[in-house]
Amino acid sequence: MKTPEAIAVLSAGIKHTPQGKWASTDLTEEDDKLGAPGGTLRVLATAMLSNQYLGSLVIATGGKGFDVPAQYPADRPLLCEILRDELLEAGVPAGRIALERESNTTYGQLEALGALARAEGWGRILVVTNRWHIPRTRAFLENKLSHLLGTLTLASAEDVLIADNKEEWESTIARAYASAWLQARMAREAHGTRQIKEGTYDFK
DSSP: OOOOSEEEEOOOOEEEOTTSOEEEOOSSHHHHTTSSOOHHHHHHHHHHHHHHOTTOEEEEEOSSOSSSOTTSOTTSOOHHHHHHHHHHHTTOOGGGEEEEOSOOSHHHHHHHHHHHHHHHTOSOEEEEEOGGGHHHHHHHHHHTOGGGTTTEEEEEHHHHHHHHOHHHHHHHHHHHHHSHHHHHHHHHHHHHHHHHHHTOOOOO
């Protein structure tokens, strides 16, 4: 695979830990209640890909966010800042990380990455998200942002992790995807995907 100019991690849900730290969601039923689950997997997969593609910039995306609990304080860090801190903890050097601070939805993140690619003259950005999230993300690209299809390439965080360490990840991920809560989320995602294709999706 040709080295991408950048690897972008789409922000997921966030949580405030008992230790007072802001963090991405895990792929669990509890964290599913806080917004998009599995953000931690996205970060770990992005770090792994950054080791594979040493010449690629790593882009953390997201502003204040849209799908976050209403009780979260307004002065919380931006989504991209939370991702940056987690990428640093995962071993990505600070000098390789760039922040996209304005987008608040998946669609907005894709638009922002497309604009960045045009501004920098990049031919390919590898976009990391969760497996459950890829169909709707792909639908945005195919139906609303088709000019970016050759530039933005989607990568499943789960697939990256399993390829790196099957023994550690395969059964854990399989259990999550067999669960009722994640099946329900995927059903909602499928509904959103149909709306995008039908032209009835609410882009907020």
